[in-house]
Amino acid sequence: MSGRVLIKELDLRNGHTSNTVADRMNAVPGFKTSAAFFSFLRANLVLLPASTLNSNASTPLLDPYSSQALPPLQPSSLATMTSNAEDEASLPPNSLDSIPTLTTAILTSEADKVAALKLVADSIAQQRQLASVAIIYHPVIIAAYIFLLAITSLFIYKTTSDILIMVTTCAGITMALLVVVQGWTSGYVQLAEEFNWKFMKNQDGEEDTIIGSRYGEQLIGALILRLERNGNGNGRKKSKGGKTGGRGIVRAWTTKQRYRGTGVGTELLEEAVRVTRERLGNSAEIGFAAEHANSKMLLPEMFNRGFREREARAARALEEVIGIMDAGSKKKR
Structure with missing residues (x-):
């Protein structure tokens, strides 16, 4: 717009206006190109067909042209990197399947029982x-x-x-x-x-029940349960359901140190209550033994406050488990 205004003013000073491009270009001082050259160039451009105007690589194509077709899109090199391929191959279809499961049950093999006794001995040390x-x-x-x-x-x-x-x-x-x-x-x-196999046998030579919690293949928790039935010999009194009454006594209860506070101990207590009531009846009581594996205190009483607090917490944990299981059994009825 500013160039046209300038040209207009120059033409008005000469007393006439110019409408052609050549006139406008020649009206500005500094432009020495003749009008004949522009007329010749415009005529040649009109005569040339559009197909003969090949665009350079640096200019865009205005018409479709087969030789200038773009190559097909290829996947990015980042998508085919070796490291990414290895990572995808190493990942399992479902990552949750690789997490070991926690199982709590009665231990039957001698190797598992020995491992459970070692856990209890470690807790004593x-x-x-x-x-x-x-x-x-x-x-x-x-x-x-x-x-x-x-x-x-x-x-x-x-x-x-x-x-x-x-x-x-x-x-x-x-x-x-x-x-x-x-x-x-x-x-x-x-x-x-000094803790050995003798700990888990009563006066009649009957072995206690050992319950273990296993994380995958690793034994991480153990509980030693002694079942004391009412009566003795053939004179055992039977409760409702054909089961003898009695009580379950927890004589040892421990978890591997790195897994403490994760709920493994609670699951051991739940299994102990279930086994006791399954074998002795729902009326059977369960509690900690007065002389359990960790009951001995070698220091004067003034230093045993921490041990007493641990025993109190264990008793409360067992009471909470019994209360929750009783409430659940009532709802099922």
């Missing part, structure tokens, strides 16, 4: 850690430790040059106290070594 923590963090022990370090520092520290000796002495006292604690709690390791 692990009580040493709880006992050590109970000693180290007891308020009385902490107060005595601080008092001992203070007395030692008072006698050793005289000048700033005694700082290194004081620190070394306090570190030695700390190490000596840790050795004492280690020796004090070593009895739990001995109890674990």
